[in-house]
Amino acid sequence: MNAVMTIAGKEFCDGLRNRWVLAIALVLAALAVGIAWFGAAASGGLGFTSLATTLTSLSTLAVFLIPLIALLLAYDAVVGEQEAGTLLLLLTYPLSRTSFLLGKFLGHGLILGVATILGFGIAGVVVALGAEGVDKAELASGMGLLILSSVLLGWVFIAFAYLISVWVTEKARAAGLALVVWFLFVLVFDLGLLALLVSVKQGGDWLPWLLLLNPTECFRLINLAGFEAAGSISGVTSIAQGGAFRPAILIPILLAWILVPLGLAILRFRHRPA
Amino acid sequence: MTPVIDFQRVTKHHGDLTRIDALDLSVSPGEVLALLGHNGAGKTTTMHLILGLIAPDKGHVSVLGGAPAGPHAETLRRRLGYLPENVSFYEQLSGREVLTYFARLKRVARAQVDELLERVGLSSAANRRVKTYSKGMRQRLGLAQALLGEPQLLLLDEPTTGLDPAATRDFYQTVRDLRDRGCTVLLSSHVLPGVEPYIDRALILGGGHQLAIGSMAELRAEAQLPLTIHARGRLEEVAWHHGWDDPRIQVSAHQAHGVTFSVPVDAKLAALRHLTADPRVEDIELLPPTLEHLYTHFSAQRSPDQPGAFS
Numbered sequence: 001m002n003a004v005m006t007i008a009g010k011e012f013c014d015g016l017r018n019r020w021v022l023a024i025a026l027v028l029a030a031l032a033v034g035i036a037w038f039g040a041a042a043s044g045g046l047g048f049t050s051l052a053t054t055l056t057s058l059s060t061l062a063v064f065l066i067p068l069i070a071l072l073l074a075y076d077a078v079v080g081e082q083e084a085g086t087l088l089l090l091l092t093y094p095l096s097r098t099s100f101l102l103g104k105f106l107g108h109g110l111i112l113g114v115a116t117i118l119g120f121g122i123a124g125v126v127v128a129l130g131a132e133g134v135d136k137a138e139l140a141s142g143m144g145l146l147i148l149s150s151v152l153l154g155w156v157f158i159a160f161a162y163l164i165s166v167w168v169t170e171k172a173r174a175a176g177l178a179l180v181v182w183f184l185f186v187l188v189f190d191l192g193l194l195a196l197l198v199s200v201k202q203g204g205d206w207l208p209w210l211l212l213l214n215p216t217e218c219f220r221l222i223n224l225a226g227f228e229a230a231g232s233i234s235g236v237t238s239i240a241q242g243g244a245f246r247p248a249i250l251i252p253i254l255l256a257w258i259l260v261p262l263g264l265a266i267l268r269f270r271h272r273p274a
Numbered sequence: 275m276t277p278v279i280d281f282q283r284v285t286k287h288h289g290d291l292t293r294i295d296a297l298d299l300s301v302s303p304g305e306v307l308a309l310l311g312h313n314g315a316g317k318t319t320t321m322h323l324i325l326g327l328i329a330p331d332k333g334h335v336s337v338l339g340g341a342p343a344g345p346h347a348e349t350l351r352r353r354l355g356y357l358p359e360n361v362s363f364y365e366q367l368s369g370r371e372v373l374t375y376f377a378r379l380k381r382v383a384r385a386q387v388d389e390l391l392e393r394v395g396l397s398s399a400a401n402r403r404v405k406t407y408s409k410g411m412r413q414r415l416g417l418a419q420a421l422l423g424e425p426q427l428l429l430l431d432e433p434t435t436g437l438d439p440a441a442t443r444d445f446y447q448t449v450r451d452l453r454d455r456g457c458t459v460l461l462s463s464h465v466l467p468g469v470e471p472y473i474d475r476a477l478i479l480g481g482g483h484q485l486a487i488g489s490m491a492e493l494r495a496e497a498q499l500p501l502t503i504h505a506r507g508r509l510e511e512v513a514w515h516h517g518w519d520d521p522r523i524q525v526s527a528h529q530a531h532g533v534t535f536s537v538p539v540d541a542k543l544a545a546l547r548h549l550t551a552d553p554r555v556e557d558i559e560l561l562p563p564t565l566e567h568l569y570t571h572f573s574a575q576r577s578p579d580q581p582g583a584f585s
Binding site for chain 1: 325327328347348349351352354356358360361362363364365366375376378379380381419
């Protein structure tokens, strides 16, 4: 446990030192405030429109950005240290490979968590202070859910990044694979599902369940669940209107999406030669 | 006394290459053993086997009383120091931060960090980033890292590369101090002249095979290499090629102020008597074969079919 905390501490300090935390928080805050303020630009207006529109736009932003940031942050966790030559030394120290990876996860997870809370938190405070006629309680719960699910989504992709990182032996290859993973989960899956949706004429009851095969869709469902009435749902997630896709069920599914790749990464790391 | 390192018929393949072939090795506590060999001879593989980074395909490895991988690893690794070949660290951290990080991982008291930085002569550079360090400074930081926690077994892979002569001497002095405290040291080196006075035994590897093992005296006895006798004086006109009782005594070089002979070990005294009887000889220097000669001798036995010398 001690070793896990040491690794995590170093990783988090590195995140502060090389400004990852600051950069992520600033990017998220700037984009979130921008979206809140110019959300009505499409309809010719300026200024804050409605909470539902803002949160929907924010979650759409997060779906693209958070996985990319997480993959960039963590893809070289193992392969980077291997290329630098520090991994060889670390593996001769009294710490297990499991603790090494768990420590890394804790550190990277904390970087992403702190940055997301800061970024979206600042945006939430700005909206609460600047916008008129916003129900503060509703805003707090909506932003809270957005932050929680964003952090979980980030951790999912950190776990994916580790799986890549323990599998390859070159940093460049890991970076390429990370982009492929991002592309598949964030863009291609959506399009594929849409195509399937259009082609299936009857008896497509099973289609919504396919959404659970992609953590980014789970994330979307969590954040859009509250706004069915608002009619602001767009895209393929609209097929999943119904009782089963509630945050109480979706959040454990996201947790599973963290644990499975992380577990596989640990297994692979333990059984590969140094 | 139970050996610190015990190899029994250890074999390790890597693809088609045989890195280590049926190696037997036993190292006693407090011994300094040098691993010598070409690139690809199996030095680093031997160290990795001792560290438990790789497992042998055949045979049995035991380090400090247990297998280096598995449940014994945790306790073993706290009593072990390792300096890898081409050591590298986190460039953006300072020397002190790097060492503190490793000290925490090894669960060693923080006080040792400054003590070790002092000992390897990095105190003044401790707060600078590793990025700005020279090769020699990195090597010294690597050594400090290996010495954390007063290890009972030290594995040093090419420890003196990048060190200047003074630092090399300091380094070997540190090795000697450690040995006097009962620490077992295994070191591999290309720089043979420096290492000779500080080692107890040498293991010469070639293509994963043990070519020779023993103390300097044992290796000399086994190799039966001729020794070099250098005679000084006004000896130019003398026909030194003739007049010897033993035909194996040969003149290997003829300089302005002396002659160098190559003499078999058992003819040493005969040659000395002959030279001391000659009034023109002013001085005699006796040079037994060095580790370098022995290394060349033993590795030459295998080099024609040396596979993968550069792999």
